[in-house]
Amino acid sequence: MIIAPSFGRPGRTLVVAVSALALASCGSGGDSAQQPAAPPPTLVTAVTVRAEAVPNIVDLPGRIEAIRSAEVRARTDGIIERRLYQEGTDVKEGTPLFRIDPRDRQAAVQQAQAAVQRAEATRLNARQVVDRYRPLINERAVSAQEFEAAQATLRQAEASVADARATLTRAQLELSYTTVRAPISGRVGRAQATEGALASAAQATPLTTIEQLDPVYAVFSQSSSELQTLLSQARAGQIKLPTLTGVEVRLVLESGEEYGPIGRLNFAGLTVDPETGSQVLRASFPNPERRLLPGQFVRGRLLAGTIDGITVPQRAVQINGSNAAVSVVGQDGSVSVRPIQLGGQTGGNWIIRSGLKPGERVIVDGWQKVQPGGKVRVEEPKPAAAGAGRPAGQPGQGGTAAQPGQPGQPGAASSPASGR
Numbered sequence: 001m002i003i004a005p006s007f008g009r010p011g012r013t014l015v016v017a018v019s020a021l022a023l024a025s026c027g028s029g030g031d032s033a034q035q036p037a038a039p040p041p042t043l044v045t046a047v048t049v050r051a052e053a054v055p056n057i058v059d060l061p062g063r064i065e066a067i068r069s070a071e072v073r074a075r076t077d078g079i080i081e082r083r084l085y086q087e088g089t090d091v092k093e094g095t096p097l098f099r100i101d102p103r104d105r106q107a108a109v110q111q112a113q114a115a116v117q118r119a120e121a122t123r124l125n126a127r128q129v130v131d132r133y134r135p136l137i138n139e140r141a142v143s144a145q146e147f148e149a150a151q152a153t154l155r156q157a158e159a160s161v162a163d164a165r166a167t168l169t170r171a172q173l174e175l176s177y178t179t180v181r182a183p184i185s186g187r188v189g190r191a192q193a194t195e196g197a198l199a200s201a202a203q204a205t206p207l208t209t210i211e212q213l214d215p216v217y218a219v220f221s222q223s224s225s226e227l228q229t230l231l232s233q234a235r236a237g238q239i240k241l242p243t244l245t246g247v248e249v250r251l252v253l254e255s256g257e258e259y260g261p262i263g264r265l266n267f268a269g270l271t272v273d274p275e276t277g278s279q280v281l282r283a284s285f286p287n288p289e290r291r292l293l294p295g296q297f298v299r300g301r302l303l304a305g306t307i308d309g310i311t312v313p314q315r316a317v318q319i320n321g322s323n324a325a326v327s328v329v330g331q332d333g334s335v336s337v338r339p340i341q342l343g344g345q346t347g348g349n350w351i352i353r354s355g356l357k358p359g360e361r362v363i364v365d366g367w368q369k370v371q372p373g374g375k376v377r378v379e380e381p382k383p384a385a386a387g388a389g390r391p392a393g394q395p396g397q398g399g400t401a402a403q404p405g406q407p408g409q410p411g412a413a414s415s416p417a418s419g420r
Contacts, residue, residue, distance in 0.1 A: 041377040044366030046329050047312065051358045054309040054351050056239055057301050057344030060281070062220035064296040066211035067284070070184045072097060073206050074199035076177035078104060087190045091210065095182045098207055100199050102178035109175050112168035119164040123157035130154050186212040211294060214287045218251060218263060220300050221278040230304060241305040244268055248303040249283040261286045301344060310356050311349035316364045317342070327367040328360055329378060335363070335370045
């Protein structure tokens with residue numbers, strides 16, 4: 001439309017305003033046509049956490065000790081002639097380990113044998129005298145004093161025989177010490193004395209060491225205050241503690257690998273170390289492959305009863321260095337990242353010490369695709385995975401979503417309950 005210039009000033013102003021409004025309305029209509037639609041909420045799998053009985057796991061540092069350890073030392077004097085074993089091998093109790101020069105002890109045995117023969121001859125003569133005097137005493141051919149003297153001489157001769165035999169036994173024992181034998185079965189260490197060295201019984205010369213390595217002990221130090229707190233919680237009913245021998249222990253090696261066989265506590269110290277304020281706990285472990293060696297550093301995970309707690313599947317936890325967090329779905333479907341404090345692990349689940357409450361929904365699968373504050377849609381569980389909403393770490397008790405193609409769950413989708 002062309003406006004005639006003959007219009008007055010007010011008319012021109014009105015026409016310009018109307019034209020501006022028309023142009024603005026056309027521009028806004030074009031922008032709305034170009035604006036994209038909002039994306040749909042991201043599909044995720046979540047579990048509803050609940051309080052349940054979870055293991056109370058206590059981590060303690062410890063070291064391995066041999067269940068039996070024997071220091072092999074010399075028990076007689078002499079020159080070591082030969083080492084009779086191979087270092088670092090397993091030996092049975094009574095296996096010869098060293099041979100000490102036996103000639104001096106052999107001579108002592110022969111001397112003691114001669115003393116026994118001499119004492120026996122003296123005793124035989126004394127007995128014959130008594131036997132001759134006995135019928136004569138009634139005929140008064142021998143006085144009573146002489147007969148009593150003959151009996152006393154016989155008793156002295158018998159005592160001399162006993163003394164000589166004891167000396168012979170001692171000499172034979174000393175001779176047996178010239179062959180040093182293993183006092184226990186186990187793995188024998190390196191020789192601490194070589195051929196030609198002088199072994200001394202008075203100085204108890206060390207020769208080698210034998211250690212039994214199957215089973216072995218793992219010795220832990222537990223703070224006395226923490227142990228008293230644990231016992232107080234047990235008395236208050238907050239923790240259900242088993243008996244001492246019922247406490248299971250798992251070992252974590254220095255490499256971070258978990259040792260397979262499970263041990264059990266068999267000793268708890270009744271005294272507190274005044275320097276460290278700790279008490280000693282000891283567990284026994286089978287060690288058929290000799291993977292555990294005395295002095296080795298380990299960490300023990302003690303299953304000290306059960307407590308009411310919360311668990312979530314391992315794949316739901318976001319770990320960044322020493323920090324851990326989970327993605328929580330709110331009532332309105334929005335996602336927030338919640339820092340948590342982790343406990344131990346059980347059945348493929350993390351035990352949550354703090355940071356979550358029963359009834360909250362934690363994203364298990366799909367949290368990588370969601371930003372904090374974003375909206376999500378929680379997938380409903382399929383009938384085959386109906387028990388997947390209970391994070392107990394057991395088959396049929398959830399915490400881990402069913403995967404397609406698993407036995408008995410063909411095509412089952414990963415979807416726990418969504419807050420129902």
